[in-house]
Amino acid sequence: MESFKSEGNGIPILFISGLFAGDWIWGDVTSYFSKTQYTIIRLREPLSAYGHKISELREMLIQFLNESIKDKAIVIGNSLGGLLAMDLASSIPEKVAAIVVSGAPGMGSTNLGIGPPKMGSKEESKKWFGDLREKLFVNRQCVTDEQLDLVSEFFSDRRSFLNMIRLAKEADKYDAKSILPKIECPILLLWGDQDKVSPIEPWKSSIPLNPQIQLKVIENSGHSPMMEKPREFWESIESFIKSVLVHHT
Template sequence: MKSFKSEGNGIPILFISGLFAGDWIWGDVTSYFSKTEYTIIRLREPLSAYGHKISELREMLIQFLNEFIEDKAIVIGNSLGGLLAMDLASSIPKKVAAIVVSCAPGMGSTNLGIGSPKMGSKEESKKWFGDLREKLFVNQQCVTDEQLDLVSEFFSDRRRFLNMIRLAKEADKYDAKLILPKIKCPILLLWGDQDEVSPIEHWKSSIPLNPQIQLKVIENSGHSPMMEKPKEFWKSVESFIKNVLVHHT
């Protein structure tokens, strides 16, 4: 499928980013993975490019897994992508070996504290996303001005902008506590300790809901630890994957 890019030859790992950023958020993390041990699969665009309902995104990803994954994939998602990883593990367990959920919504409403985005000029859009960068990251410099321009340009398209608004509202109402007990595969919750959008404290209460849940917190990082602390993120993910393979082969 044209929406995905793939490299490597091994155990398939599907990386799903969130509403605002494309596959570039995974660049530093995936550079650590051996391309002979793993097949790295990434969605090219932010989720807002592919639909305005979580159910639409789910069906697109299910279609991909059914058509292109022979056995099972490991699914790793950040923010709304993490919510979709949980959704896939529950909806199509025959295709999901394990999931890594990073900084997902689903434990109550979120408040960015910068107001809602408004369709306007590119300058206004860039200002809003600049404010968002300050909210999402401890280290502001891990997102470049060029990447900020990419995001602003992406959401200058009205359809994508409206998709973002509708998906954000739906994610805000999603109750992860209802879906977590239904998941049968191993689950790693991998969080930045300073995530202000979806604080880890809200998720700690979910651990008793499923004996498969493991929790790992990455220090000095916010809502996207795969960008701020890519090596620590990779080490946590690979350790989790190795453990999964030992116990499920």
């Protein structure tokens, strides 16, 4: 199976999700985008499917951008995907026109109070991710039992599970403040105001690090506002993209 799936014909937008969820977290948001104006590209699986080091994930994404994108793409990432969006903008600026970062790690560790996951049965895994859902979302109903089953089944695979643990530890030590000043393209920080995994406050304090940073806070939303408030998330991205295009034409 191909790692990426693409639809549309226009400005390329690459969506990268995080450790736990596949491309389905972007489903509602991408449904709003005109497929004649944009080419929507989504990484199919959680990042844990593709490696156990951030450097491995970076190289995979760099290879894709170099081989598949003629000019530049807009990169949108949630959680660890947001961190990778920043990493790509810094590493290959010639391929990244702008980035949207949501719920990224990199501003210190966070204790969610549910302990680390343990390798076990699918039911044990589903219970842990069910507890995690309570921490991640304001509106828990935006994640269905079927989606929870997908996540639990994915992490019943030992390799995927160990990759998740290793990547989570590495992300916990990542210093986003060291990379933000190096990014030359426009940056939109698009955050849920009730994100307990990656709280917004440290990111607000990072704004002076780069004059390219814009901040948009989505109210009554947690770690994944693209699922809880998809229309508002899309409207924020659309407005940002249009401002970027105007600035560069």
